[in-house]
Structure formats: C-alpha cells, structure tokens
Amino acid sequence: MFKKINLLLIVIISTFMLTQPVWANDYAYHGKIKGIVCAFCAYNVSNKIGKVDGIDAASVQVNLKSGEVNFLSTVMVKQAQVASIFADSGFSLLSLNQQAVSNYNPLKYAEKPLVTLSFSFEQIKQLAPVLEAIGNMAAVKTSRLLIHAEKAHEIELLKPIIAGRKRAIKVDFVPTNNFTIELSLFQVAATTTNH
Numbered sequence: 495m496f497k498k499i500n501l502l503l504i505v506i507i508s509t510f511m512l513t514q515p516v517w518a519n520d521y522a523y524h525g526k527i528k529g530i531v532c533a534f535c536a537y538n539v540s541n542k543i544g545k546v547d548g549i550d551a552a553s554v555q556v557n558l559k560s561g562e563v564n565f566l567s568t569v570m571v572k573q574a575q576v577a578s579i580f581a582d583s584g585f586s587l588l589s590l591n592q593q594a595v596s597n598y599n600p601l602k603y604a605e606k607p608l609v610t611l612s613f614s615f616e617q618i619k620q621l622a623p624v625l626e627a628i629g630n631m632a633a634v635k636t637s638r639l640l641i642h643a644e645k646a647h648e649i650e651l652l653k654p655i656i657a658g659r660k661r662a663i664k665v666d667f668v669p670t671n672n673f674t675i676e677l678s679l680f681q682v683a684a685t686t687t688n689h
Contacts, residue, residue, distance in 0.1 A: 521570055522598035525563045525590040533558060533633065533659035535585070537652065542579045546571065553600060558662035564598060603638045607678035614673055615647050622654045628679055629655040629663070635681055638664040642676040645669040
C-alpha cells in the first residue's frame with residue numbers, strides 16, 4: 495500500500511511539474527547590431543532573429559537609432575547562433591548579452607487597430623500613396639503593423655510602407671492563402687513608454 499501511494503505521489507508531482515509553465519525558463523537578451531540603416535533593415539533583422547530556435551519572434555524589438563536588439567527566448571542563446579544568421583546579409587552582431595528578464599520591457603500595443611485596410615494585390619500600385627501614408631503614421635509613433643497576405647507579395651507590399659524609413663516599425667507578417675490583403679496599424683498603448 496505504501497509503495498502504491500509513493501508511486502502515485504511521484505506520478506502526480508511529475509505530471510504537475512511537466513505541465514506547469516512556472517518551471518519553464520525564459521531568457522532575455524540584449525544585443526548590438528551593425529549595419530541597420532532603415533526600417534526595412536530592422537524588419538529583416540527581426541525576421542532573421544525570430545527564426546532562431548527558441549526565440550520568441552513576437553518579442554524581438556529592434557531600435558533602429560541605436561542598433562540595439564532585445565528579445566526573449568525559451569532556451570539559452572549563444573552569440574554565435576544569432577551571428578551566423580547574418581553571414582550573407584550585410585549585418586553583423588557586435589554583442590549579445592543575457593540580461594534579467596525583469597529588465598526586458600516589451601512594448602504593449604492598443605487592442606484595437608487605429609486603421610485597418612482590406613484590398614487585393616492588384617490594388618497595391620493604386621494604393622501606394624495610402625500605404626506610404628500608413629508608413630508615415632507608423633514611423634511618427636512607435637507602431638505595430640499586422641499584415642495578412644500571401645507570402646509572395648510580402649516585399650512588394652512592404653516597400654511603400656517601410657522602405658527607407660529612419661524609424662523601426664514592428665511588422666508582423668502572417669502568410670495566408672487568401673487573395674485579400676489585410677493590414678492593421680496598432681499604436682503603442684497609453685501605459686507604455688516609447689523606446
């Protein structure tokens with residue numbers, strides 16, 4: 495009987511430990527990247543870093559002015575892992591340091607978008623001035639763009655919005671199989687400070 499109770503306790507404790515996120519570690523990182531000159535560069539850097547195993551892609555924040563990057567990871571990350579993704583890109587990772595998770599201050603965005611547009615790919619050229627205006631709005635204040643579109647249209651769609659901008663814009667591109675492009679612009683929540 496005593497052995498059955500011990501075995502049952504071990505199973506219960508093991509199950510609890512495996513299912514509780516409290517036991518998972520998060521690691522915060524701060525790095526310095528050379529070669530970032532525009533918002534399109536920052537977008538490319540964010541995408542590349544977000545693809546490294548364990549890194550939370552949504553947490554990647556690039557500061558265009560300082561060339562700094564911050565992100566969270568569920569696994570420990572070595573500088574060489576991140577540096578290797580920039581081998582052929584013109585960017586280089588100068589430093590990467592682990593920091594206390596409490597020092598990682600993620601930007602919080604409003605729940606409702608300031609602007610949402612839905613249009614077809616064929617309208618991109620006609621809407622170029624509108625897309626540029628959205629880019630201007632996003633660049634004036636720290637903003638997040640959420641874009642749902644076919645992956646094949648990503649670069650052509652982003653050019654009028656972020657190319658050449660001197661301020662990083664957080665862009666989350668979600669590939670879809672739809673013919674419709676949906677773009678939503680979110681401003682930083684009032685309780686968040688700008689970086």
